[in-house]
Amino acid sequence: MANESKKLSALTAMGAIADTDEVYVNDAGVSASSTFLNLMNSFRDANGSLSGLMSVAQNDKLAGIETLADVTDATNVAAATAVMDADFSAADGTMIKTGAGAYSLIKNSLNESTSPGVSDDSSGGYGVGSTWIDTTLDLSYVCLDASVGAAVWKTTTAATGTGDLIAANNLSDVSNAATSLANLGGLVSSNNLSDVANAATSLANLSGVSAGANSNITSLSGLTTPLTVAQGGTGAATFTDGGVLLGSAAGPLTALGVMADGDFLVGDGTTDPVLESGATVRTSLGLGTFATENTNAVPAQTLAGQITGADQTVSAINLKDAAYIHDALGDTSGADMVFNFNNGNVLSGTVSTDAVAISVSNMVASDEAQFGVLFLTNGGSQTVTFTGGDFVGGTAPALTTSGLDVLGVTSIDGGTTPLWFVLGLDVKSP
Secondary structure: OHHHHHHHHHHHHOOOOOOOOOOEEEOOEEEOOHHHHHHHHOOOOOOOOOOOOOOHHHHHHHHHHHHHOOOOOHHHHHHOOOOOHHHOOOOOEEEEEEEOOEEEEEEOEEEEOOOOOOOOOHHHOOOOOOEEEEOOOOEEEEEEEOOOOOOEEEEOOOOOOOOOOOHHHOOOOHHHHHHHHHOOOOOOHHHOOOOHHHHHHHHHOOOOOOOOOOOOOOOHHHOOOOOOOOOOOOOOOOOOOOOOEEEEOOEEEEEOOOOOOOOEEEOOOOOOOEEEOHHHHHHHOOOOOOOOOOOOOOOOOOOOOOOOOOOOOOOOOOOOOOOOOEEEEEEOOOOOEEEEOOOOOEEEEEOOOOOEEEEEEOOOOOOOOEEEEEEEEOHHHOOEEEOOOEEHHHOOOOOOOOOEEEEEEEEOOOOOOOEEEEEEEEEOOO
């Protein structure tokens, strides 16, 4: 009672008892008014004991419960496997249990004026399952991937616009199949192309396709009659392997036989072309029969390109309007000059600086003779020699210093020793 006495003594120190409604307590006992006694009696049970009051043990137990139930104590909260508000960031969002006693918060944005983008990611507190509400367009989005810089958001609602599917015209509305078909551009049960019960009508609705020979096209493999030329076909089932196809107006295409080695396809401008070879094709082409040597008359021809004779002999011919090829070298600038007969039988050049040597090449074989002409300008201005060449009397002519000299050259030994001669020196106007 020592502690209790100290507490009651403190009450005594507060002031003197003023009237009969107050109580005075000291170590000797208790004095009380009838009002206080009535209050105490109200706590007694039917047996007359003060069961309505707590005992000291009960009071201590209650104090212990209050201490353990202190939700501001992080240790007590953790021991009770509870979650405190401080365990989460300040962002609004949804709490998700991630494991035993483990939780996380993903951010939600419920009042935005734009749609989310790739940068609305985990660095901003968003995660898979985060919700985003665009209040401007009345659209909602859910986050499917919150990777930094590559967030993926998908809308869970759609704005209704021209051509959008809504409940009134949903093409997959099973409960309203007739309306769904009508929304497919006029297809209803009466002309449904997939109406098995009304197959004839369905076929008729395919713009004229109806049952009949080769008109009910379900598969190309089902065709038993070749399409005609008018239908875009060939009119034939098979063709000769390797044959050339010939058109026959609206009739079926026809194929020639396989061309043999050397065959030509020859036409006459009227009927179908035919395959020819050998003497037959030569006759058709107007070339005669041609044996080892052609002894037949060749009709007048106009050459459209170059002919290479390969050193073959042509007899009894008359040339008219014929010419030699001219190989113009221009100013040699001190370089040697080569009279190359493969480039032409006429050569021209100008001597300007340094000594110049003139030679011939590619003249015909020794059993034949060849003739060429050289137009040489300013040949006397520098030293000019003729490689391997001979002149009449064994002496080269004195060439013109400033002017034109014309020399001829021939050979019967393939150009080994070309024979030079003067056609004209210092050729000029009179």
